[in-house]
Amino acid sequence: MSQIPNLENAPINLSAIRARAQAELETILKNVRGDKCLVIDPKLSGSLSLLVQSSELKKHGAELRHLTAEPIQTDRTKVVYLVRAQIDLIKFICSHIHNDTSKGLHREYYLYFVPRRAVVCEKVLEEEKVHELLNIGDFPLYMIPLDEDVLSFELDLAQKEYLADGDATSLWHIAKAIHNLEFSFGLIPNVRAKGKAATRVADILNRMQAEEPVNTSDMGIPEINTLVLLDREVDMVTPMCSQLTYEGLLDEFLGVNNGAVELDASIMGVQQEGKKIKVPLNSSDKLFKEIRDLNFEVVVQVLRQKATSMKQDYTEISTTSQTVSELKDFVKKLNSLPEMTRHINLAQHLSTFTSKPSFLGRLDMEQTLVEAQSYDICFDYIEEMIHKQEPLVNVLRLLILFSVTNSGLPKKNFDYLRRELLHSYGFEHIATLNNLEKAGLFRKQDSRSNWLTIKRALQLVVEDTDTANPNDIAYVFSGYTEERHLYPNINFHSLQLIFYSSVFACNLSYRRPIEEILRLLPGPHSEIKRGGYASIPSYETLPGSLNSSEKLADGRRSLVLVVFIGGVTFAEISALRFLCSQEGMAYDLIVGTTKIVNGQALTETFIEKLG
Amino acid sequence: MAGVAVAAEWQLLYNRYYRKPELYQMQWKNVDLTRNKIACAPFGGPIAVIRDDAKIVQLYAESALRKLRIFTSSGRLISETVWKNPGGRLIGMSWTDDLTLICITQDGTVYSYNIHAELISTFSLGKECFDNSVVECVFWGNGVVCINEAFEIFAVPDFKVPKTVKLADCNLEELPHCIAVIEPQYTKSGDVEVLLGVGDHVLLVEEDLVQPLAEGMGPFQKMVVSRKGEFVASFTHDGRLLVMSTDFSDVIIEYACESALPPEQLAWCGLDSVLLYWDDMLLMVGPYGDPVRYIYDEPIILIPECDGVRILSNTNMEFLHRVPDSTVSIFQIGSTLPAALLYDALEHFDRRSAKADENLRLIRSSLPEAVEACIDAAGYEFDISQQRTLLRAASYGQTFSSLFQRDSIQEMCKTLRVLNAVRHVEIGSPLSIQQYKLLTPSVLINRLINAHKHLLALRISEYLGMNQEVVLMHWTCTKISASAAIPDASLLDILLDKLKLCKGISYAAVAAHADKSGRRKLAAMLVEHEPRSSKQIPLLLSIGEEDTALMKATESGDTDLMYLVLFHIWRKRAPLEFFSTIQARPLARDLFVTYARSYKHEFLKDFFLSTGQLQEVAFLLWKESWELARNPMASKGSPLHGPRIKLIEKAHNLFTETKEHMFESKAAEEHAKLLRIQHELEVTTKQAIFVDSSISDTIRTCIVLGNHRAANKVKTEFKVSEKRWYWLKVFALATIRDWDALEKFSKEKRPPIGYRPFVEACVDAGEKDQALKYIPKLADPRERAEAYAKIGMAKEAADAASQAKDGELLGRLKLTFAQNAAAASIFDTLRDRLSFQGVS
Numbered sequence A: 001m002s003q004i005p006n007l008e009n010a011p012i013n014l015s016a017i018r019a020r021a022q023a024e025l026e027t028i029l030k031n032v033r034g035d036k037c038l039v040i041d042p043k044l045s046g047s048l049s050l051l052v053q054s055s056e057l058k059k060h061g062a063e064l065r066h067l068t069a070e071p072i073q074t075d076r077t078k079v080v081y082l083v084r085a086q087i088d089l090i091k092f093i094c095s096h097i098h099n100d101t102s103k104g105l106h107r108e109y110y111l112y113f114v115p116r117r118a119v120v121c122e123k124v125l126e127e128e129k130v131h132e133l134l135n136i137g138d139f140p141l142y143m144i145p146l147d148e149d150v151l152s153f154e155l156d157l158a159q160k161e162y163l164a165d166g167d168a169t170s171l172w173h174i175a176k177a178i179h180n181l182e183f184s185f186g187l188i189p190n191v192r193a194k195g196k197a198a199t200r201v202a203d204i205l206n207r208m209q210a211e212e213p214v215n216t217s218d219m220g221i222p223e224i225n226t227l228v229l230l231d232r233e234v235d236m237v238t239p240m241c242s243q244l245t246y247e248g249l250l251d252e253f254l255g256v257n258n259g260a261v262e263l264d265a266s267i268m269g270v271q272q273e274g275k276k277i278k279v280p281l282n283s284s285d286k287l288f289k290e291i292r293d294l295n296f297e298v299v300v301q302v303l304r305q306k307a308t309s310m311k312q313d314y315t316e317i318s319t320t321s322q323t324v325s326e327l328k329d330f331v332k333k334l335n336s337l338p339e340m341t342r343h344i345n346l347a348q349h350l351s352t353f354t355s356k357p358s359f360l361g362r363l364d365m366e367q368t369l370v371e372a373q374s375y376d377i378c379f380d381y382i383e384e385m386i387h388k389q390e391p392l393v394n395v396l397r398l399l400i401l402f403s404v405t406n407s408g409l410p411k412k413n414f415d416y417l418r419r420e421l422l423h424s425y426g427f428e429h430i431a432t433l434n435n436l437e438k439a440g441l442f443r444k445q446d447s448r449s450n451w452l453t454i455k456r457a458l459q460l461v462v463e464d465t466d467t468a469n470p471n472d473i474a475y476v477f478s479g480y481t482e483e484r485h486l487y488p489n490i491n492f493h494s495l496q497l498i499f500y501s502s503v504f505a506c507n508l509s510y511r512r513p514i515e516e517i518l519r520l521l522p523g524p525h526s527e528i529k530r531g532g533y534a535s536i537p538s539y540e541t542l543p544g545s546l547n548s549s550e551k552l553a554d555g556r557r558s559l560v561l562v563v564f565i566g567g568v569t570f571a572e573i574s575a576l577r578f579l580c581s582q583e584g585m586a587y588d589l590i591v592g593t594t595k596i597v598n599g600q601a602l603t604e605t606f607i608e609k610l611g
Numbered sequence B: 001m002a003g004v005a006v007a008a009e010w011q012l013l014y015n016r017y018y019r020k021p022e023l024y025q026m027q028w029k030n031v032d033l034t035r036n037k038i039a040c041a042p043f044g045g046p047i048a049v050i051r052d053d054a055k056i057v058q059l060y061a062e063s064a065l066r067k068l069r070i071f072t073s074s075g076r077l078i079s080e081t082v083w084k085n086p087g088g089r090l091i092g093m094s095w096t097d098d099l100t101l102i103c104i105t106q107d108g109t110v111y112s113y114n115i116h117a118e119l120i121s122t123f124s125l126g127k128e129c130f131d132n133s134v135v136e137c138v139f140w141g142n143g144v145v146c147i148n149e150a151f152e153i154f155a156v157p158d159f160k161v162p163k164t165v166k167l168a169d170c171n172l173e174e175l176p177h178c179i180a181v182i183e184p185q186y187t188k189s190g191d192v193e194v195l196l197g198v199g200d201h202v203l204l205v206e207e208d209l210v211q212p213l214a215e216g217m218g219p220f221q222k223m224v225v226s227r228k229g230e231f232v233a234s235f236t237h238d239g240r241l242l243v244m245s246t247d248f249s250d251v252i253i254e255y256a257c258e259s260a261l262p263p264e265q266l267a268w269c270g271l272d273s274v275l276l277y278w279d280d281m282l283l284m285v286g287p288y289g290d291p292v293r294y295i296y297d298e299p300i301i302l303i304p305e306c307d308g309v310r311i312l313s314n315t316n317m318e319f320l321h322r323v324p325d326s327t328v329s330i331f332q333i334g335s336t337l338p339a340a341l342l343y344d345a346l347e348h349f350d351r352r353s354a355k356a357d358e359n360l361r362l363i364r365s366s367l368p369e370a371v372e373a374c375i376d377a378a379g380y381e382f383d384i385s386q387q388r389t390l391l392r393a394a395s396y397g398q399t400f401s402s403l404f405q406r407d408s409i410q411e412m413c414k415t416l417r418v419l420n421a422v423r424h425v426e427i428g429s430p431l432s433i434q435q436y437k438l439l440t441p442s443v444l445i446n447r448l449i450n451a452h453k454h455l456l457a458l459r460i461s462e463y464l465g466m467n468q469e470v471v472l473m474h475w476t477c478t479k480i481s482a483s484a485a486i487p488d489a490s491l492l493d494i495l496l497d498k499l500k501l502c503k504g505i506s507y508a509a510v511a512a513h514a515d516k517s518g519r520r521k522l523a524a525m526l527v528e529h530e531p532r533s534s535k536q537i538p539l540l541l542s543i544g545e546e547d548t549a550l551m552k553a554t555e556s557g558d559t560d561l562m563y564l565v566l567f568h569i570w571r572k573r574a575p576l577e578f579f580s581t582i583q584a585r586p587l588a589r590d591l592f593v594t595y596a597r598s599y600k601h602e603f604l605k606d607f608f609l610s611t612g613q614l615q616e617v618a619f620l621l622w623k624e625s626w627e628l629a630r631n632p633m634a635s636k637g638s639p640l641h642g643p644r645i646k647l648i649e650k651a652h653n654l655f656t657e658t659k660e661h662m663f664e665s666k667a668a669e670e671h672a673k674l675l676r677i678q679h680e681l682e683v684t685t686k687q688a689i690f691v692d693s694s695i696s697d698t699i700r701t702c703i704v705l706g707n708h709r710a711a712n713k714v715k716t717e718f719k720v721s722e723k724r725w726y727w728l729k730v731f732a733l734a735t736i737r738d739w740d741a742l743e744k745f746s747k748e749k750r751p752p753i754g755y756r757p758f759v760e761a762c763v764d765a766g767e768k769d770q771a772l773k774y775i776p777k778l779a780d781p782r783e784r785a786e787a788y789a790k791i792g793m794a795k796e797a798a799d800a801a802s803q804a805k806d807g808e809l810l811g812r813l814k815l816t817f818a819q820n821a822a823a824a825s826i827f828d829t830l831r832d833r834l835s836f837q838g839v840s
Helices: A014-031 A042-048 A054-059 A087-102 A119-127 A158-165 A169-185 A196-211 A246-254 A286-291 A296-319 A324-335 A337-354 A357-371 A375-387 A392-405 A411-425 A427-438 A451-468 A473-485 A494-507 A512-520 A570-581 A599-606 B003-007 B127-131 B325-331 B338-350 B355-380 B384-398 B407-423 B433-439 B441-450 B454-463 B469-482 B488-499 B507-516 B520-527 B533-542 B546-556 B559-572 B575-583 B586-599 B601-610 B614-630 B641-657 B659-685 B695-704 B708-717 B722-735 B739-748 B756-765 B768-777 B781-790 B794-804 B807-816 B821-839
Strands: A036-040 A062-066 A078-084 A108-114 A134-138 A144-147 A150-152 A190-194 A224-231 A260-264 A276-280 A525-529 A558-565 A587-593 B011-013 B016-019 B022-025 B036-040 B047-051 B067-071 B077-082 B090-095 B101-105 B109-113 B119-124 B134-140 B143-148 B153-156 B178-182 B193-198 B201-206 B209-213 B220-225 B231-236 B240-245 B251-256 B265-269 B273-278 B281-285 B292-295 B300-305 B308-313 B316-322
Touching: A014 A078, A014 A144, A014 A169, A036 A042, A042 A078, A054 A062, A078 A087, A087 A108, A087 A119, A087 B586, A119 B559, A119 B586, A158 A169, A158 A427, A158 A599, A158 B586, A169 A196, A169 A224, A169 A558, A169 A587, A169 B559, A190 A196, A196 A224, A196 A525, A196 A558, A196 B533, A196 B546, A224 A587, A246 A260, A246 A296, A246 A337, A246 A570, A286 A296, A286 A337, A296 A324, A296 A337, A357 A375, A357 A392, A357 B781, A375 A392, A375 A411, A375 B722, A392 A411, A392 A427, A392 A599, A411 A427, A411 B659, A411 B695, A411 B722, A427 A599, A427 B614, A427 B659, A570 A587, B011 B292, B036 B090, B036 B300, B036 B308, B047 B090, B090 B134, B090 B143, B101 B134, B101 B143, B127 B143, B134 B178, B143 B178, B153 B193, B193 B220, B220 B265, B231 B265, B240 B273, B265 B300, B265 B308, B265 B316, B273 B300, B325 B338, B325 B355, B338 B355, B338 B384, B355 B384, B355 B407, B384 B407, B407 B433, B407 B441, B407 B454, B433 B441, B441 B454, B441 B469, B454 B469, B469 B488, B469 B507, B488 B507, B488 B520, B507 B520, B507 B533, B520 B533, B533 B546, B533 B559, B546 B559, B546 B586, B559 B575, B559 B586, B575 B586, B575 B601, B586 B601, B601 B614, B614 B641, B614 B659, B641 B659, B659 B695, B659 B708, B695 B708, B695 B722, B722 B739, B722 B756, B739 B756, B739 B768, B756 B768, B756 B781, B768 B781, B781 B794, B781 B807, B794 B807
Parallel strands: A036 A062, A036 A078, A078 A108, A108 A134, A150 A587, A190 A224, A224 A558, A558 A587, B178 B220
Antiparallel strands: A144 A150, A190 A525, A260 A276, B011 B016, B016 B316, B022 B316, B036 B047, B047 B067, B067 B077, B090 B101, B101 B109, B109 B119, B134 B143, B143 B153, B178 B193, B193 B201, B201 B209, B220 B231, B231 B240, B240 B251, B265 B273, B273 B281, B281 B292, B300 B308, B308 B316
16 A cells, blocks of 8 residues: 555545655656756655655656755765755755755755745745755646545644744745635535634635636536635634544544654564554555544444354364355454454554553643643643643643633743743743644733633533524534543534534524624635636525535535634544545535644644754 | 649649749739839838939829838728928838838938838938938848948848847949848848958858858859848859859859849749849749740849748739749649548549549549648648639548548638638738748737738637637727727727627736826826736826725735835825825725834834824834844943933833823833943942842842842832732742742741742742741631642642642642642542532
8 A cells, every 4th residue: 555645535636636746756767867966854854755655756867865955965966955844954964965065065955845934944045055956847746646535735833833933934825825725626616714813814815716717618517616814713612622533543642643653563464673664554555444434432332243243154164164254254354354453463562552641640630631620720730741841832731722722821820830841841942832822822811711602602502402493503512512422532513513613504404592602713815716617605695504415416516615724633533534434425625735734733833942 | 633623723844833823913003113113011011112312213294202001911001191201312121020110211221110111110221321321222031131322231130129239341443233121030140140242252241250251153143142041142244143152152053144144133932943033034043944934025033031022013922932842742634642631532432423433443542641731732722712712622522431540621721711711812921831830820819910900810810710819909099099089988988888798808018008008197096997907006006096096005904005105105296295104094004004113113213203193103212222222332220221222212202292192101111221230230340230230120130139228129119019029039039049048038027928938939939948938827718728739748748738628629630649649639539528518
């Protein structure tokens, strides 16, 4: 199985998008003739692993290197840099070239920006007097399909740059990526946005349509019916909580990067001492597709069940006489054996983490924080973590949860915790604190928290609609939560519920109470209708329900693209998939995100040492 | 047969027919070719006329001042101007490929005119030409070769680059008999090659090479090179016409003329024959057979084209060319080829004669080629009714032929419509179909707009499905240049009215032109209509509308454009002004700060100072203090910590000045203090392990090193709380596994946070026995239960949990002991008992 996902079952032709990117990359490599040294910035190289295999790159006579501050060691005379437009990376390149010049080496340098040339970077190149030495181009890679229903814009730092630095570059990139999608799949007629960054992206997207219109007349019916833009800022609570789905947990503990998890070979039952292997995780793996979105406890049960039934089949085969077709079925089942082994190995490895008291304690604490009923317990717990000098990320993750659910901390506590943090982790973290404060993630309380209101309001929605309108979204959610309640340790996911209610409040049944709740959540919301499609059903013409009448004429379900600005967790994607699979759901979903994140990764982007 | 009349006008040269239909009756009056210097552009281009100052002519009722007049090929005046240029006699005049009229005067000045007789540019061929007058010029597509009185040869390889190249010196003593040029694009070297008829031979002259050729074959009186530079036609002093390859190795045609007098004009007619013109006779010589003679009683000028020669006289213009094969097959007298029969069939059909059917039956099998020939022949016709008849014949034949490609008639109609439109007397571009194909439609359109025939150009580009943007853009720019008197607002309306015809046209480009024409206000109004910010913003910058540009860039959301504007303003304005501009715009400010933070620290500091953001300056200074530490010169423990601490103290002071940053101020103060203490510690312990660790780490390190005094000092200096102190000390003691000290510490006084730290430290270190010393001292039974659970004592854990009456805890503990069946059952029984209690 490959790390590059199979996209055959995608609701829109994502393989075409990938193929285009592959072709563009190939052209770049072909344009620089002969042997060359290809220097890729490490983050980008991770993204590219979802696009091409490195053997493919080598076919074009490229020697591969990662871009670091160290000068490159190569005897090739042509050097091709492939980098994201970031100043620090450009500085590396400048120092490489200076280094070569000082040694009297003459090389041909090619610099390709991903996804496009940036004035600010070229300014640095000019200041460093290397601009004329470079042949500059761009590689317009605005997004990469991670899976059949997930697109990533690969903007790791979007949230931090926008919130802490006020740098809105990523918003333009997101809009550009969506606009590019529209060129392939038609102008998206309905755009809904919630949150400051989201409404801004909707605004830029509209502007792009005015500047460089997607032709609405000769494209037929647009393939994507609705775009929902959501700002991560609207809900910082969910990602800060531990994910409990199988895929989510894999990410929390082992780190899923670019659709694969890397771990010791011994865990996967391969006896090679100290060797790491990459296990690809995407829907090409049938079993993974089935269990990735389930709660981990359920996964264990499913795996056990499958193993048992297989064993049973085996006993039957060996004891009684079977028809040939029954034998064939059995052999077919055997084919899934490698997948079974893979996931049993992974699950076993995961359970060593999930059974740790420290993890259970953390889950407990998360719940206490989110319930926001006992301020002092939370405060003491976090204080103690700091005193014990637990890993800073873990502390900050809970601290953010604490601050967000309380709309900040009273000044006295705020200053006290900040001081303790600096004392314990060093004064250089004043920059981290500064970032978090600017982003509003850890700050002084300036108003009463409306967290409880939000929580209560949303729970009310669940209770109200539970019986009244069985077709309602909230019902779907309560079903969702009930299912979760069946298993121990996973009773808390009301937050995701809140989040998705807001998604669908934006999206489907636009009902008053939900609109009121939307107002409670941070940031503005907007909705825009675009294009001159008369024949496309819109929400006005449809009742708030999810009847089958919403299906498009050709029998396909219409498609909603949900874009998370600032990242989305695997658990949230799972929840969305769950929603889609509900009966009566007339929509297919595709998730777009700046990056797949978890609480840790998101928090880490804000950590900055002054030194 | 109808063809007879057609074919009667043809002349036969060996086995090929030639014809010379009249293109135009010249529309001009009183133009006498003999009195004037004439320059005709190929591809049916314009004709420039100016009185020849080398000839003595009688002036009638006209001014003594000469006029440069430009006509279309049909003799309509396009423009005229009075020739007042100094520089002596006009030596050479010719059109370049892009229809610029080049005039070269005796003193080597090159004047370039456009088709509207407006002087575009002038340049000089150089001092040598100025000192020794230019005698003769030979032009080609975009260049010229000239020779001066000192017999030096110069070339301008491309008029777009006004640069003169001196060619190799060939030591001439007299003017060569004749000069011919092989265009750079057809030479091996890629540079121009000049052929000089000198003495009895030819000199091939290049930039740095002179080579004698054809020795003894001359002297040559006239030479002319064929269009693609393969052959040269020459006239020798003894009256022979010689056609040779350009390396003079092969003689292809040798023909002895009746007269030894060199012809006035020598020209190629396509590639098939050569024309010689004397006073009243035009002689056409082909490779075989007798030449054809035409008699003219008025002076003519030969204008070579790719497929023939146009013949201009005072009264008319003709086009002498080979009759194409398809036309021959139809109209040749007595032709029974399918095409001829098809053409004949149409005539019968028109006359309602049954013979039409008979003809068709005869050619059934070769109908497609007959249709093809009719279409092809129609293309070569200049006469519209003849075109129509041929196309009708084709279409008639097509109805009986299922195999035929049906769109070729349509294609031909399209092409002919365009050709007929431009051939019209008003436009006067007599293009043949071959010329049109060679010229390409887009060049034709460019020529039309160049001649200000915008409407026709627009119609043609629309008709051919080409982009109209070029035409509209040119029209708009021309309109702006020509409308100096129209006020901005009304001109804008006129322009917008037309511009809206073409979607996606670049308003920015139009605005750029308006700006260049000195109408900055109009430019600003136009650029407002440009939807693409990426086009709009650079233009706004170039017309000095920086503030609008900044606003638009901000709106666009494209940070790249913002940076473009930022850097522009930064360059243009004084720092303080720049600072106040961006300070007012948060997004611009933040982007600037992001860039400056990673690249221009000092400048950023200036910015923060000038805008009164002292805390930001403080942060920068504080950051620098670390960079100072990383400096390899500042090895740890060196006196360089002095400046480092000073920086931090400076930061501290700046923080103090702003009331809102008391926290940071305090932190900076503490940091400075910490560094001092760490520095002292490193000196006393002689170990460089303290600097840049946190306060907590410093305390731990002290304890680990056994330096409790120092640890206590740090604790009091920074008012470390008892809680934190206990955690730190307990963990530090556990690290060095000093269990006795730990126990002593636990007994110092009642620990402020209980015994949990002690238990945790022991458990983490895997010291079960040590842990057991403290677990019983835990106050909370829940904590006790968990502690016991952690060291695997299920029974004790269960007891403690039941004491706490916490069912949930029991459940969780059971999970911890999941692998241990015996332990699990303990929890189950206990929990059952609990829930039972809960119910009762």
